[in-house]
Amino acid sequence: MQQGYAxxxxxxxxxxxxxxxxxxxxxxxxxxxxxxxxxxxxxxxSQDWAMNLAVKMxxxxxxxxxxxxxxxxIANRWxxxxxxxxxxxxxxxxxxxxxxxxxxxxxxxxxxxxxxxxIIQNAGLVTGFLFAGLTAVVFFTKKDFSFMRSILVIxxxxxxxxxxxxxLFGFSLGTLFAGxxxxxxxxxxxxxxxxxxxxxxxxxxxxxxxxxxxxxxLLFWYVLRLFMNRN
Numbered sequence: 001m002q003q004g005y006a007x008x009x010x011x012x013x014x015x016x017x018x019x020x021x022x023x024x025x026x027x028x029x030x031x032x033x034x035x036x037x038x039x040x041x042x043x044x045x046s047q048d049w050a051m052n053l054a055v056k057m058x059x060x061x062x063x064x065x066x067x068x069x070x071x072x073x074i075a076n077r078w079x080x081x082x083x084x085x086x087x088x089x090x091x092x093x094x095x096x097x098x099x100x101x102x103x104x105x106x107x108x109x110x111x112x113x114x115x116x117x118x119i120i121q122n123a124g125l126v127t128g129f130l131f132a133g134l135t136a137v138v139f140f141t142k143k144d145f146s147f148m149r150s151i152l153v154i155x156x157x158x159x160x161x162x163x164x165x166x167x168l169f170g171f172s173l174g175t176l177f178a179g180x181x182x183x184x185x186x187x188x189x190x191x192x193x194x195x196x197x198x199x200x201x202x203x204x205x206x207x208x209x210x211x212x213x214x215x216x217x218l219l220f221w222y223v224l225r226l227f228m229n230r231n
Contacts, residue, residue, distance in 0.1 A: 011200055022202040029209035033096055034216070040100040045107060054104040062167045064102065071098045072214070079207040088206040095210055099217050106221065110228055119231055123224040130223070131216055134186055138193040145194035148187055155184050178226040185219035 011019050044050040057064045075098065078091025110116045138145065159181060166173050192211045200208050 025205040026208040033213045054108040058105045079210045127220040181222040188215040
């Protein structure tokens, strides 16, 4: 989830052909980001050292979350660079690697469950359907969801607080929390997609794809958690 942008030449003000090219580039980059994430995750899950890393991460999850937040901030700053396209791609790649690593513990646990492969696959399919539906809502209505920013910011602080408290006091966040976070991630996708139509510049497709990828990854995380809880 990224902030809205007040640019002098946004997608909404661009020519139709330029706007279509920006949207096409953004979703092409998103597709490549997801493919890279899946490929990297498949590789990591086949490595013994990665499994050992997943176990160690699970034992220090609060530190891992803090490190991931710092990495996410750095990656976003690089992706938003106005001076270097190479820096933008470095930010996107850096974030994909960070997401692949932070997903290791939950995917490792999922693979150890009965029908673990089906659980991961079904969570991915549900995430894809939800993302497609939310994207369609924004593209067909052309509504500007930038008003959701303050709601999402407050909700993210509340969610992070609940997560930190659960880690400090050792209680499990169950199905209800997973459902609430799915709603949050869905709201973030509406917001990010709206920004793509209304507030990004036409040369910011790398940053736009990173923003969408982050929200899709968050949605997948909690859909997977929901499936795992039910199983």
